[in-house]
Amino acid sequence: MERYWINGVPGRLVDIDDRGLTYGDGLFETIAIRCSVARFLDLHLDRLYAGAARLKLPAPERDSLRAQLSAAAAGIDEGVMKLILTRGPGPRGYVPLQHQQPTVAWGLERCRAQRWTPIRVRWCETIAGRNPVTAGLKTLCRLEQVLARAEWQDELIAEGFMCDEQGQLVGGTACNIFIVSGGRLLTPSVTHAGISGVMRRVILQQAQGAGIESYEGPVTKMALLDADEVFVSNALIGIRPVGQLGERQWNPGPVTCKLAAKLVDLGVGECAGRC
Amino acid sequence: MERYWINGVPGRLVDIDDRGLTYGDGLFETIAIRCSVARFLDLHLDRLYAGAARLKLPAPERDSLRAQLSAAAAGIDEGVMKLILTRGPGPRGYVPLQHQQPTVAWGLERCRAQRWTPIRVRWCETIAGRNPVTAGLKTLCRLEQVLARAEWQDELIAEGFMCDEQGQLVGGTACNIFIVSGGRLLTPSVTHAGISGVMRRVILQQAQGAGIESYEGPVTKMALLDADEVFVSNALIGIRPVGQLGERQWNPGPVTCKLAAKLVDLGVGECAGRC
Numbered sequence: 306m307e308r309y310w311i312n313g314v315p316g317r318l319v320d321i322d323d324r325g326l327t328y329g330d331g332l333f334e335t336i337a338i339r340c341s342v343a344r345f346l347d348l349h350l351d352r353l354y355a356g357a358a359r360l361k362l363p364a365p366e367r368d369s370l371r372a373q374l375s376a377a378a379a380g381i382d383e384g385v386m387k388l389i390l391t392r393g394p395g396p397r398g399y400v401p402l403q404h405q406q407p408t409v410a411w412g413l414e415r416c417r418a419q420r421w422t423p424i425r426v427r428w429c430e431t432i433a434g435r436n437p438v439t440a441g442l443k444t445l446c447r448l449e450q451v452l453a454r455a456e457w458q459d460e461l462i463a464e465g466f467m468c469d470e471q472g473q474l475v476g477g478t479a480c481n482i483f484i485v486s487g488g489r490l491l492t493p494s495v496t497h498a499g500i501s502g503v504m505r506r507v508i509l510q511q512a513q514g515a516g517i518e519s520y521e522g523p524v525t526k527m528a529l530l531d532a533d534e535v536f537v538s539n540a541l542i543g544i545r546p547v548g549q550l551g552e553r554q555w556n557p558g559p560v561t562c563k564l565a566a567k568l569v570d571l572g573v574g575e576c577a578g579r580c
Numbered sequence: 581m582e583r584y585w586i587n588g589v590p591g592r593l594v595d596i597d598d599r600g601l602t603y604g605d606g607l608f609e610t611i612a613i614r615c616s617v618a619r620f621l622d623l624h625l626d627r628l629y630a631g632a633a634r635l636k637l638p639a640p641e642r643d644s645l646r647a648q649l650s651a652a653a654a655g656i657d658e659g660v661m662k663l664i665l666t667r668g669p670g671p672r673g674y675v676p677l678q679h680q681q682p683t684v685a686w687g688l689e690r691c692r693a694q695r696w697t698p699i700r701v702r703w704c705e706t707i708a709g710r711n712p713v714t715a716g717l718k719t720l721c722r723l724e725q726v727l728a729r730a731e732w733q734d735e736l737i738a739e740g741f742m743c744d745e746q747g748q749l750v751g752g753t754a755c756n757i758f759i760v761s762g763g764r765l766l767t768p769s770v771t772h773a774g775i776s777g778v779m780r781r782v783i784l785q786q787a788q789g790a791g792i793e794s795y796e797g798p799v800t801k802m803a804l805l806d807a808d809e810v811f812v813s814n815a816l817i818g819i820r821p822v823g824q825l826g827e828r829q830w831n832p833g834p835v836t837c838k839l840a841a842k843l844v845d846l847g848v849g850e851c852a853g854r855c
Contacts, residue, residue: 401730439723446722
């Protein structure tokens with residue numbers, strides 16, 4: 306990121322004994338900035354604070370943090386804000402810290418929203434580990450995603466889809482996956498693996514509001530290949546239709562386009578495409 | 581740690597965009613220093629470089645690193661050296677770095693070797709995730725161990741034993757586990773979860789040399805509870821007999837004591853106890 310604030314102070318250096326580095330003991334959020342506003346900031350903070358509660362990470366006072374993030378976002382027109390919360394510096398070893406002094410950092414980067422175009426994706430061989438204790442959380446332990454993303458260099462392939470050890474679909478390296486079959490929307494549950502994406506949550510809410518039957522549950526590779534529509538989501542892209550996976554091709558379908566239009570109404574302008 | 585060197589320079593600050601912090605994208609070693617020598621340094625470097633190869637992390641020139649670590653260890657009599665290798669700083673996102681500039685850091689801390697005493701252990705509810713891509717490696721993604729260790733405060737309990745989703749024993753939060761049944765030594769394999777400990781490797785070598793039949797394979801909770809002897813190992817403690825787990829109690833047995841004596845011969849003085 307171009308600029309960082311660490312515990313409210315401009316800077317980009319952290320102590321090497323910070324638990325975020327030594328043990329991946331922390332969480333992060335990736336937030337889109339559009340028109341100088343941190344989009345869905347409250348939903349991002351909801352997830353961060355829920356995650357902090359699960360990890361017993363002491364979180365900073367929310368109203369104050371929210372105000373600081375909003376003020377920071379106002380400094381750029383369009384870009385990305387990264388928010389990091391770690392358990393802070395501590396001695397060697399896994400023994401719980403007597404006095405936790407969490408590190409709260411946020412970074413800003415100018416970048417343009419990507420265009421709405423169907424993407425090509427592939428399967429990854431790297432599996433996503435299952436663990437209900439951390440499933441759903443956007444923890445700093447992302448080595449699996451790094452290794453999965455390193456499986457291909459072809460720039461025409463935008464994403465890789467990961468399964469768990471049981472062969473169930475988990476998500477893309479940096480997105481959630483939705484499939485549409487017989488008009489019904491299905492996305493992998495995040496109780497045993499995967500990340501509970503903010504945009505995923507928005508999409509499920511919008512689907513409910515639009516009367517689209519939706520489920521969170523197991524999704525097999527076969528179910529995905531048999532689906533009428535496939536799309537991915539994250540906080541920066543909103544919805545992106547999947548156009549090709551190996552030999553299988555799809556056109557953006559009616560449910561994908563309906564949900565994308567809903568997102569446009571909510572300010573996710575990058576979903577405004579030709580359906 | 582008391583002191584750190586980062587890329588050869590004294591200091592303890594790292595860039596917040598270091599992949600070690602943002603994604604847990606790195607490895608570490610915990611090395612005992614005894615009589616100003618980094619014990620089993622070559623075995624630690626073997627593991628580090630093998631891990632770096634698996635993660636495609638560019639590692640520093642080995643002879644030079646070895647010389648620097650040896651020189652650093654000579655600065656204290658007895659303690660711990662922590663060695664960290666990360667993919668270095670990089671932009672946001674999982675896309676492989678065009679130019680990797682790894683971060684190599686080592687830290688030193690004076691501390692006395694612990695005494696040889698049978699320990700009390702417990703079961704952890706937190707499971708150890710299974711993933712063959714990272715299994716065996718001592719990666720910076722250790723949140724599962726942090727959460728498992730946070731399950732108890734009782735200072736009389738020295739370790740917690742973790743299983744995987746299938747109920748197979750993986751290891752302690754910070755150690756490998758060995759059981760002895762009918763004179764045979766068994767330790768969980770590290771092909772799907774767990775860490776390939778340096779002391780574990782030494783013990784398996786010593787067992788072979790001593791004519792003790794040994795296996796790496798699946799170990800169930802029941803097999804552990806039925807075992808004649810149970811002990812744990814890591815680089816700092818050598819071997820430590822398990823004296824109690826719940827209601828089950830053990831005395832240090834002949835195989836444990838024979839292996840501990842072998843380790844004493846190799847310089848693991850903290851295994852010199854009353855058997």
